[in-house]
Amino acid sequence: MSHRPPFPGRRSVLRGSLAASAALAVPAAAGAAPAFALSGRPEAGWGVQAGDVTTDSGLVWVRSDRPARMIVETSATESFRNARRWHGPLLGPGTDFTGTTRLRGLPPGEQIHYRVLLADPDDPRRTGEPVPGTFRTAPVRRRDGVRFLWSGDLAGQGWGINPDRGGYRIYDAMAALDPDFFLCSGDNIYADGPISATAALPDGSTWRNVTTEEKSKVAETLAEFRGNFRYNLLDDNLRRFNAQVPSIVQWDDHEVRNNWYPGEVIAATDTRYTEKSVDVLAARANRAFGEYFPVSTLRPGAREGRVHRVVRHGPLLDVFVLDMRTYRNANTPGTQTTDTQGILGEEQLRWLKRELSRSRAVWKVIAADMPLGLVVPDTTEGQKNIEAVAQGDPGAPLGRELQIAELLRYIKHRRITGTVWLTADVHHTSAQHYLPERAAFTDFEPFWEFVSGPLNAGAFPASALDGTFGPERVFVKAPTASNVSPAGGYQFFGEVDIDGGSGDLTVRLREQDGTVLFTKVLRPGRVGQ
Known part of the structure; x- marks a missing residue:
């Protein structure tokens, strides 16, 4: 099988994403859904998702706990050195505080690290804890395989x-x-x-x-x-x-x-x-x-x-x-x-x-x-x-x-x-x-x-x-x-x-x-x- 091996950085990304989400949850009674505590900054307690990924594009999703501007940063590494920033939609009650941002011009067949920040619409400097994720763009070379x-x-x-x-x-x-x-x-x-x-x-x-x-x-x-x-x-x-x-x-x-x-x-x-x-x-x-x-x-x-x-x-x-x-x-x-x-x-x-x-x-x-x-x-x-x-x-x-x-x-x-x-x-x-x-x-x-x-x-x-x-x-x-x-x-x-x-x-x-x-x-x- 010519499929590339699992990407080494994914597990740490998952740990960071889970920690960011779990930090928002308030312990609840057995059987009840966890509540999400409102802090001073917008938070994304429902995690992140990516979808409909192609060779050079993909969609990133998030939900905020309040009105917020969605911002996505992408990088070739988990360090997010030389990150590229994407300004997404304003999240509000009209979409139940959800939103997606399309990422274009991505390199094909590569691991893309991303993180979503939610910014206060009235003060863009006030952002919540970034929530990380990752995905691979589709390859342009046949030999890379697909799973x-x-x-x-x-x-x-x-x-x-x-x-x-x-x-x-x-x-x-x-x-x-x-x-x-x-x-x-x-x-x-x-x-x-x-x-x-x-x-x-x-x-x-x-x-x-x-x-x-x-x-x-x-x-x-x-x-x-x-x-x-x-x-x-x-x-x-x-x-x-x-x-x-x-x-x-x-x-x-x-x-x-x-x-x-x-x-x-x-x-x-x-x-x-x-x-x-x-x-x-x-x-x-x-x-x-x-x-x-x-x-x-x-x-x-x-x-x-x-x-x-x-x-x-x-x-x-x-x-x-x-x-x-x-x-x-x-x-x-x-x-x-x-x-x-x-x-x-x-x-x-x-x-x-x-x-x-x-x-x-x-x-x-x-x-x-x-x-x-x-x-x-x-x-x-x-x-x-x-x-x-x-x-x-x-x-x-x-x-x-x-x-x-x-x-x-x-x-x-x-x-x-x-x-x-x-x-x-x-x-x-x-x-x-x-x-x-x-x-x-x-x-x-x-x-x-x-x-x-x-x-x-x-x-x-x-x-x-x-x-x-x-x-x-x-x-x-x-x-x-x-x-x-x-x-x-x-x-x-x-x-x-x-x-x-x-x-x-x-x-x-x-x-x-x-x-x-x-x-x-x-x-x-x-x-x-």
């Missing part, structure tokens, strides 16, 4: 930050692999999943959660959605990880509500919600999502203002981030024989085709927030509909399968090579190989789909396979019971390692402690793998 991780589903089914277990420990296992970035495949929060102080476990013991007011009910107001994103940042492990590893983030249903689709109206029988318009909830959730993650297309003033995008990571890799929520049609049994809107919408499908055709990267990772060949039912409020793509009929494409068939046909006939599908959503880990010789629809080239997650949520049995595109489940690890807590295991993340010399792409499916469960090596240009 990244992916997973999804955080704080779901009532399983939140458990101080008895040390919080979200999976992030420390991921950080130990020193990835170039982390792809979060959706369900970053569970806006529809309140967090209680305790929950009973099957062995008679008790699971304890850190709790907050915003997580005590389903999210409806903008303040409640913002509070859901803040909740996860109370975890030390996640803040350390964010300071070390940049992210590429997409969303799925639980950022809003389970199995949501545009135009949906919540039934009167669901008394948890006073706001019944899912479109209203989705708009508030989208705003909070853009405030709490460094996403290039959702920055204030960004022209595109959308979740789907391409993040190019040098000559070896392009990541195509899909949005399988915003443009989908209503969930139905999925038996219609024509379906132009599908799960992506017509405009996003045209965008994806165009960008795949333009890509010159060796590997084209399609980051899907939902799986293709796994049947995901939607039984919300007693319905018998389909939530994802596959609808359980192994015959010719129907419903949303028609749109995916069109995309797979396009990839084949345009001779687009190196496509790999990554997803989460189903709360287990698996590897599926799709082959036309096994399929009802045959006009496509073989490809792989890899599933990982959850990060910290309930685990569920393996989903049924739909034979329309000929999937074979080569590996799966899943519980036999539903909603197994993180204390019962079955928490997963995946790793992708692209060798700079051979171009081989190695996928490893890992457990929460980093143990490798399954490995698959894919070679560039090979059909069928």
Whole structure:
């Protein structure tokens, strides 16, 4: 493997970042969220994040405890000698005191050390304690290789930050692999999943959660959605990880509500919600999502203002981030024989085709927030509909399968090579190989789909396979019971390692402690793998 070794200065950066954040916290009663004490200067108790990093740019995020001017300093070393200064936005209540600063003109393939200072708007000389972070820019030389991780589903089914277990420990296992970035495949929060102080476990013991007011009910107001994103940042492990590893983030249903689709109206029988318009909830959730993650297309003033995008990571890799929520049609049994809107919408499908055709990267990772060949039912409020793509009929494409068939046909006939599908959503880990010789629809080239997650949520049995595109489940690890807590295991993340010399792409499916469960090596240009 030609990937460079872990950068030696990262661990000390993490220690400094954690110390800066921890210094702001006031000890709280067991189970309660830590409070943040207001000092005489602006402080950043929620840590820092970097995102959507390319060969020469990246976004840096922070949240202040009061109005402040965001300032970012970057350097090639931890000493910050000859630092470059970037003046960011004024942070205020309009963005819940969050903000991002785009760094441009960075050297490719290099470790970038940064620190965020928050300055008093009325007296720029008064700044809070700087909060450090680091990331690597994407390489321009193929031989440098790329390593990244992916997973999804955080704080779901009532399983939140458990101080008895040390919080979200999976992030420390991921950080130990020193990835170039982390792809979060959706369900970053569970806006529809309140967090209680305790929950009973099957062995008679008790699971304890850190709790907050915003997580005590389903999210409806903008303040409640913002509070859901803040909740996860109370975890030390996640803040350390964010300071070390940049992210590429997409969303799925639980950022809003389970199995949501545009135009949906919540039934009167669901008394948890006073706001019944899912479109209203989705708009508030989208705003909070853009405030709490460094996403290039959702920055204030960004022209595109959308979740789907391409993040190019040098000559070896392009990541195509899909949005399988915003443009989908209503969930139905999925038996219609024509379906132009599908799960992506017509405009996003045209965008994806165009960008795949333009890509010159060796590997084209399609980051899907939902799986293709796994049947995901939607039984919300007693319905018998389909939530994802596959609808359980192994015959010719129907419903949303028609749109995916069109995309797979396009990839084949345009001779687009190196496509790999990554997803989460189903709360287990698996590897599926799709082959036309096994399929009802045959006009496509073989490809792989890899599933990982959850990060910290309930685990569920393996989903049924739909034979329309000929999937074979080569590996799966899943519980036999539903909603197994993180204390019962079955928490997963995946790793992708692209060798700079051979171009081989190695996928490893890992457990929460980093143990490798399954490995698959894919070679560039090979059909069928």
